[in-house]
Amino acid sequence: xxxxxxxxxxxxxxxASSLNIENHAAQFFSSGHTNNWAVLVCTSRFxxxxxxxxxxxxxxxxxxxxxxxxxxxxxxxxDDMACNHRNPKPATVFSHxxxxxxxxxxxxxVDYRGYEVTVENFLRVLTGRLPPSTPRSKxxxxxxxxxxxxxxxGHGGNxxxxxQDSEEISNVELADAFEQMWQKRxxxxxxxxxxxxxxxxxxxxxxxxxxxxxxxxxxxxxxxxHQPDLAIGVHLMDRYTFYLLEFLEDIHPASKTNxxxxxxxxxxxxxxxxxxxxxxxxxxxxxxxxITDFFGSVRKVEITMETINLTDPIEQxxxxxxxxxxxxxxxxxxxxxxxxxxxxxxxxxRDWHPPDGFILGLWTLIxxxxxxxxxxxxxxxxxxxPYRVQ
Amino acid sequence: xxxxxxxxxxxxxxxxIGVPLWWRTTETYRAxxxxxxxxxxxxxxxxxxxxxxxxxARGTVTPEQQKKVPLTLTQDDEHVVDGxxxxxxxxxxxxxxxxADLSLHTLSESPCGSLVVYVIPESxxxxxxxxxxxxxxxxxxxxxxxxxxxxxxxxxxLLSHLEPRVKQVLQVMSFSHTDITAALSDRVRLSPxxxxxxxxxxxxxxxxxxxxxxxxxxNPDPKSHRLHWDIEGAVQTYIQPLLRKLAxxxxxxxxxxxxxxxxxxxxxxxxxxxxxxxxxxxxxAHVINPVEARLxxxxxxxxxxLNFLLYVPDAHHSPLHINDHKKQEVPSNAFHSPRWGxxxxxxxxxxxxxxxxxxxxxxxxxxxxxxxxxAQLRLLLGVQSSAPPPRxxxxxxxxxxxxxxxLDRLMWSRSVENIATATTTITSLAQLLDQIGNIVINDNIAxxxxxxxxxxxxxxxxxxxxxLRFALQYSKEAILASERxxxxxxxxxxxxxxxxxxxxxxxxxxxxxxxxxxxxxxxIVSDARQRRREKHAKAD
Numbered sequence: 013x014x015x016x017x018x019x020x021x022x023x024x025x026x027x028a029s030s031l032n033i034e035n036h037a038a039q040f041f042s043s044g045h046t047n048n049w050a051v052l053v054c055t056s057r058f059x060x061x062x063x064x065x066x067x068x069x070x071x072x073x074x075x076x077x078x079x080x081x082x083x084x085x086x087x088x089x090x091d092d093m094a095c096n097h098r099n100p101k102p103a104t105v106f107s108h109x110x111x112x113x114x115x116x117x118x119x120x121x122v123d124y125r126g127y128e129v130t131v132e133n134f135l136r137v138l139t140g141r142l143p144p145s146t147p148r149s150k151x152x153x154x155x156x157x158x159x160x161x162x163x164x165x166g167h168g169g170n171x172x173x174x175x176q177d178s179e180e181i182s183n184v185e186l187a188d189a190f191e192q193m194w195q196k197r198x199x200x201x202x203x204x205x206x207x208x209x210x211x212x213x214x215x216x217x218x219x220x221x222x223x224x225x226x227x228x229x230x231x232x233x234x235x236x237x238h239q240p241d242l243a244i245g246v247h248l249m250d251r252y253t254f255y256l257l258e259f260l261e262d263i264h265p266a267s268k269t270n271x272x273x274x275x276x277x278x279x280x281x282x283x284x285x286x287x288x289x290x291x292x293x294x295x296x297x298x299x300x301x302x303i304t305d306f307f308g309s310v311r312k313v314e315i316t317m318e319t320i321n322l323t324d325p326i327e328q329x330x331x332x333x334x335x336x337x338x339x340x341x342x343x344x345x346x347x348x349x350x351x352x353x354x355x356x357x358x359x360x361x362r363d364w365h366p367p368d369g370f371i372l373g374l375w376t377l378i379x380x381x382x383x384x385x386x387x388x389x390x391x392x393x394x395x396x397x398p399y400r401v402q
Numbered sequence: 403x404x405x406x407x408x409x410x411x412x413x414x415x416x417x418x419i420g421v422p423l424w425w426r427t428t429e430t431y432r433a434x435x436x437x438x439x440x441x442x443x444x445x446x447x448x449x450x451x452x453x454x455x456x457x458x459a460r461g462t463v464t465p466e467q468q469k470k471v472p473l474t475l476t477q478d479d480e481h482v483v484d485g486x487x488x489x490x491x492x493x494x495x496x497x498x499x500x501x502a503d504l505s506l507h508t509l510s511e512s513p514c515g516s517l518v519v520y521v522i523p524e525s526x527x528x529x530x531x532x533x534x535x536x537x538x539x540x541x542x543x544x545x546x547x548x549x550x551x552x553x554x555x556x557x558x559x560l561l562s563h564l565e566p567r568v569k570q571v572l573q574v575m576s577f578s579h580t581d582i583t584a585a586l587s588d589r590v591r592l593s594p595x596x597x598x599x600x601x602x603x604x605x606x607x608x609x610x611x612x613x614x615x616x617x618x619x620x621n622p623d624p625k626s627h628r629l630h631w632d633i634e635g636a637v638q639t640y641i642q643p644l645l646r647k648l649a650x651x652x653x654x655x656x657x658x659x660x661x662x663x664x665x666x667x668x669x670x671x672x673x674x675x676x677x678x679x680x681x682x683x684x685x686x687a688h689v690i691n692p693v694e695a696r697l698x699x700x701x702x703x704x705x706x707x708l709n710f711l712l713y714v715p716d717a718h719h720s721p722l723h724i725n726d727h728k729k730q731e732v733p734s735n736a737f738h739s740p741r742w743g744x745x746x747x748x749x750x751x752x753x754x755x756x757x758x759x760x761x762x763x764x765x766x767x768x769x770x771x772x773x774x775x776x777a778q779l780r781l782l783l784g785v786q787s788s789a790p791p792p793r794x795x796x797x798x799x800x801x802x803x804x805x806x807x808x809l810d811r812l813m814w815s816r817s818v819e820n821i822a823t824a825t826t827t828i829t830s831l832a833q834l835l836d837q838i839g840n841i842v843i844n845d846n847i848a849x850x851x852x853x854x855x856x857x858x859x860x861x862x863x864x865x866x867x868x869x870l871r872f873a874l875q876y877s878k879e880a881i882l883a884s885e886r887x888x889x890x891x892x893x894x895x896x897x898x899x900x901x902x903x904x905x906x907x908x909x910x911x912x913x914x915x916x917x918x919x920x921x922x923x924x925x926i927v928s929d930a931r932q933r934r935r936e937k938h939a940k941a942d
Contacts, residue, residue, distance in 0.1 A: 059452045135894060139889075141889050141894055174449075188838075257806050266688070309691055310687050310688070311690045312687065314737060319777050320780075320927060321798070322640055322801055326632055326635040340781075355498045383405075383409070386408065390405055
């Protein structure tokens, strides 16, 4: 009897462990992605927007810590806070008062900096329409099996996000950019996180499949900053990203936390604004999506079972001397800048545009005065009957 | 009167000259695109045809039947695959199947994309007992005829029995429905099949005009080991033959490097039963990331990179073995990651004794290393695929690295994949340009699109007639042209104006000008009406 129970226990244990292995193998391929990319954008400049740079750098730090290499991260920072003249602690960007965590670190690789962070460059990175001279580190070379994390932060409004205080990207443009990415199969799944005021308006217009979106505040609400540091003199982080960073610090590459936990980050009591999320376009159930599917880079591996039996000996690569001396290869630099073309180019024919602004206003003024005087003459002359000679 | 004339003439100038001028100068330049042809391409119907020659050996058909065997048979299988059977009779006088394969190949050099199946009698001792089909190195297969058809069989029975077997061989050696569906997965959303098919489709790199292959030697312990590897010779002898054969598919560029003090990111555990350090399969996934940052990549090109790493463990952690799920040692001591590359652990502790003077000079056995890397390369490029059906014997991979029929199969699936991708690109580009009226379409884009459409039509036609090499070439041209057109930097849609913004821009410009004109026109009309009323009043 005892043996029977022992045997049944043993067999169920074996069954359970084999099932476990099966599930493990199944999970390897359930997400359908083989590589991870991240596009992290901070869109504000000026010293008082320190917190936006700190937001982006803290997400950058988490993403690097969990395994995504620099070659797969496109980091766009609109201003340089670490080396800003007003930074009392140069070469640091802190995320917490009392300067506990320096998110700038010592191996930050910024791909687009300063004035290079524009709506045009952002859309070019997403859609892949970069000029051929763009280096590899500035490109998003994702394929149909890439999971991409996109994080935007800055100042935003209902349906737009402000870039560099001079231009804005609308939610329609963003949705269209994602659709073009989908058409060219540039992503497998995409996680979009935005930490701005009225952030939920930015994901309202998405219509491509496999998109999941999180925002720090609903339409009509403002996203608030966390706490100022009296020594540095500015607010260091935004509330949503602060609690997001706290949440991510507990994640390690092998953890099994899923997206439902991410949705719970920063409830209204802590954040004052109501974070929102959108999962209707996402095919998988969010409960089965691991955080590391987007924030980390866990590779799938397979054991190599077969080898090829190679028996030929290695043939020696001979150096072929020409006239007794080694033939040297001539290396030359590719033309970086077509200098002769630039010097000798003719001035370009500019297209004719209709007159705008000032000239148009001037013409309008002239027309108005003309009519007015005409009317004046009419009233002055027309009411009297023409002079008749009797 | 003069005022009315002035107002009328200004209104005439504005309407007749101003409005068309404004319209023409604010429209965007859009070159003509062959939209109707693109629509046709959107309903893509692919027809692939492969030539199969069936040769009946002596003893499979009786002499009377010999005379009646039809010389050609056309088969339409499903809606995509279609094959052309030709039959001949011949004598087979060899004893071993490998020799048979080689000598048969000299009989008829089959062109790219075609197959020859030799049917041998049941009683023949050419193939071993449990094997019905032998697939050779070139484009030939030996098929043993079944026992059911021994007694009193007619020609029709024979042929009907043979058809499905030949079809099976064709599916293994050329293309099958699953292969084509996987290649078309860009257009046809692949329904989640079994895990194997998903894993297969995820493993191989997608078709690309070029690939970069990097071989890296990781030496974490240069104080103990001084490693020498003849990578140039090894690549020349072992890898180049494969790449030369794959030249019609893509350009390959190879480089190699040595990295010192590069550790694996995981700590191996010591297994006292085998007195070796072990890495279990769960921790393998975390090995790649820490190392990848140091590998560097060719910054000049945007081609996909295949990384092959050879890791020689340091003296304190030697020997290092990789365990699979069942905690068994893996004989190859290597693992690979889909769409990334492979890593092999090479133990050198056998090469020296404990009293050796450090650093020890070690020559790495490149044949063994390249055997593993070549197998991984075949997997990653999509050459290898799933296991053959039962009772099939496939010739082991030769030093050439790839069999001719494997190359054909790869070319079939790559052509289909290229055609599917190029079609999707062109149709989505046409749709995008149609939807957004504000994008400027330059002449060069229109030209690329036209050439892509032409190449696609040619490629589809060549696939239909079975000219595999030309089909692949045209499909490559199509994909290059379509990618260049789609990713042209000038096609950026930054001109999104919501309607209220358009009003806000145009009203301050045109309203001050239009208001006096409109008012004066109204005044003219009301004056004319008043005059007519006065005339009527006077007339009464």
